[in-house]
Amino acid sequence: MNTPAPTRPIALVTGASSGIGACYADRLARRGHDLILLARDETRLRQQAERIGADSGVAIELLRADLTERRDLERLTARIRDDAAIDLVVNNAGIATPGPLLGADLARVDAMLALNVVAATHVAIASASAFAARGHGTLINIGSVVALLPERFNGAYSGGKAHLLNLSQALEQEAAPHGVRVQAVLPGATRTEIWQRAGVAIASLPAQMLMDVGDLVDAALAGLDQGERVTIPSLPDPAQWERYAQARLALAPDLSRDTPAARYRVAPAAAEPQA
Numbered sequence: 001m002n003t004p005a006p007t008r009p010i011a012l013v014t015g016a017s018s019g020i021g022a023c024y025a026d027r028l029a030r031r032g033h034d035l036i037l038l039a040r041d042e043t044r045l046r047q048q049a050e051r052i053g054a055d056s057g058v059a060i061e062l063l064r065a066d067l068t069e070r071r072d073l074e075r076l077t078a079r080i081r082d083d084a085a086i087d088l089v090v091n092n093a094g095i096a097t098p099g100p101l102l103g104a105d106l107a108r109v110d111a112m113l114a115l116n117v118v119a120a121t122h123v124a125i126a127s128a129s130a131f132a133a134r135g136h137g138t139l140i141n142i143g144s145v146v147a148l149l150p151e152r153f154n155g156a157y158s159g160g161k162a163h164l165l166n167l168s169q170a171l172e173q174e175a176a177p178h179g180v181r182v183q184a185v186l187p188g189a190t191r192t193e194i195w196q197r198a199g200v201a202i203a204s205l206p207a208q209m210l211m212d213v214g215d216l217v218d219a220a221l222a223g224l225d226q227g228e229r230v231t232i233p234s235l236p237d238p239a240q241w242e243r244y245a246q247a248r249l250a251l252a253p254d255l256s257r258d259t260p261a262a263r264y265r266v267a268p269a270a271a272e273p274q275a
């Protein structure tokens, strides 16, 4: 009698051909996940898969996809919806557009928004919805600390990462009651190819601000294991984030009212024109 092979949960990683995504693939294989690895560069994906497969023995499927192409994105979200073996998604693929907004190349901004905002949003919503329907699953959204620092980095990039943080927090609130974990990871500057791809020499960044990718991913997974919804791997004191979140929520009762604040009130009669 044939005994069926034991099935392992599948982790799907977008942007797995290099950097943070490749490192997640390695760590998740060591944690006993089979893998689906997605990126555009199939040769590099295959190299990652051979290395990870040799070290861990897990099953690895490769998906060549450009997530800025609508058909590829739809194929991916359908797979996440229909394949019940997928129980963890690392929503990681992203590019950066550094430099000032004034005079920015709008085609590059569009390409970045298509990947970092549109594709990331589709993957996040499709994953959380599928996991909620199945009653379990984990979504990890790779954001950035610049979501909190619009003054310090290209505002279109940081705005996209702020969007992903908002989306994560909203999805977590909706999906957690259905057994779904949603974690937003906010890396600071990390030693990956993203800088070179964006035309920034990594040597120009202060070394004390740059984290190695293995340290980043190990810390983010430790945060996941500790049940964090938002993980900032380099932040020494988690109470700082809690105070920030509480200060934001303390604004809530005053953010929508039926009258303008006193400082905006126009003197009544003086404002009326004479008949």
Ligand code: NAP
Pocket: 014, 015, 016, 017, 018, 019, 020, 021, 038, 039, 040, 041, 042, 044, 065, 066, 067, 068, 092, 093, 094, 095, 096, 115, 142, 143, 144, 145, 186, 187, 188, 189, 190, 191, 192, 193, 194, 195, 197
């Ligand atoms: P990376 O090494 O350049 O990796 C980016 C990954 O995304 C690659 O696997 C790339 O593979 C894939 N990708 C790019 N365009 C794609 C597309 N159109 N469709 C599908 N996949 C695509 O950079 P990284 O630093 O690891 O970046 C990963 C994530 O971390 C990004 O979301 C980034 O914003 C975020 N992050 C990075 C840092 C940092 O300092 N490194 C800091 C904060 C946040 P292919 O080229 O083969 O498609």
